[in-house]
Amino acid sequence: MTNMNIVKPSSHAVRQNLIEPLDLFREDHARHMKICDALVERVEDFASGNEPAMLLSAMSFFRDELPRHIRDEEDSLFPLLERHEDYAPQIRKVIKQLRKEHEFDDDLVSFILSDLEVLARGHSLPNPTRLVINIRAFSEGLRRHSNWEEAVVLPLADQYLSREEKLELQSNMAARRIAPN
Numbered sequence: 001m002t003n004m005n006i007v008k009p010s011s012h013a014v015r016q017n018l019i020e021p022l023d024l025f026r027e028d029h030a031r032h033m034k035i036c037d038a039l040v041e042r043v044e045d046f047a048s049g050n051e052p053a054m055l056l057s058a059m060s061f062f063r064d065e066l067p068r069h070i071r072d073e074e075d076s077l078f079p080l081l082e083r084h085e086d087y088a089p090q091i092r093k094v095i096k097q098l099r100k101e102h103e104f105d106d107d108l109v110s111f112i113l114s115d116l117e118v119l120a121r122g123h124s125l126p127n128p129t130r131l132v133i134n135i136r137a138f139s140e141g142l143r144r145h146s147n148w149e150e151a152v153v154l155p156l157a158d159q160y161l162s163r164e165e166k167l168e169l170q171s172n173m174a175a176r177r178i179a180p181n
């Protein structure tokens with residue numbers, strides 16, 4: 001058999017198969033809520049150090065996945081949307097509020113992670129109730145925040161971002177996964 005039967009996709013053909021980047025945010029939100037629901041469901045056992053597999057997933061969620069999602073929003077999606085502020089003044093206000101919520105989450109996540117690190121070292125928490133309360137509060141806040149992004153920000157992005165801007169968004173998100181940090 002000759003190589004004539006092998007058809008390599010052209011760069012144009014590959015681009016036709018691009019995933020819609022805004023759907024990646026929706027998928028992230030759905031996955032984050034599943035992780036949070038599972039954590040909340042077993043939070044007391046978890047905070048007592050009795051869920052080692054869940055502990056590892058939680059660490060990777062709080063340490064890697066969530067910060068990357070926030071960078072996708074703050075460093076890629078929001079700046080693209082801000083280009084359209086002149087046509088849609090509500091964008092500025094919405095993004096300001098979302099950035100504030102990310103900052104608040106960041107503080108809560110630092111407290112959660114410091115407790116998770118104690119558990120990961122095989123120690124008991126001096127105050128497991130603090131972790132229970134923080135995980136419940138975080139999950140509730142994240143649900144509200146993600147719902148708001150889905151109801152307001154993603155529809156604005158759908159409406160205002162051009163095809164080229166969506167490609168730019170997709171390419172930034174891909175780069176962040178290929179070479180983290």
Ligand SMILES: [Fe+2]
Nearest residue numbers: 073098145149
């Ligand atoms: Fe967000």
Ligand SMILES: [Fe+2]
Nearest residue numbers: 029073146149
């Ligand atoms: Fe989000």
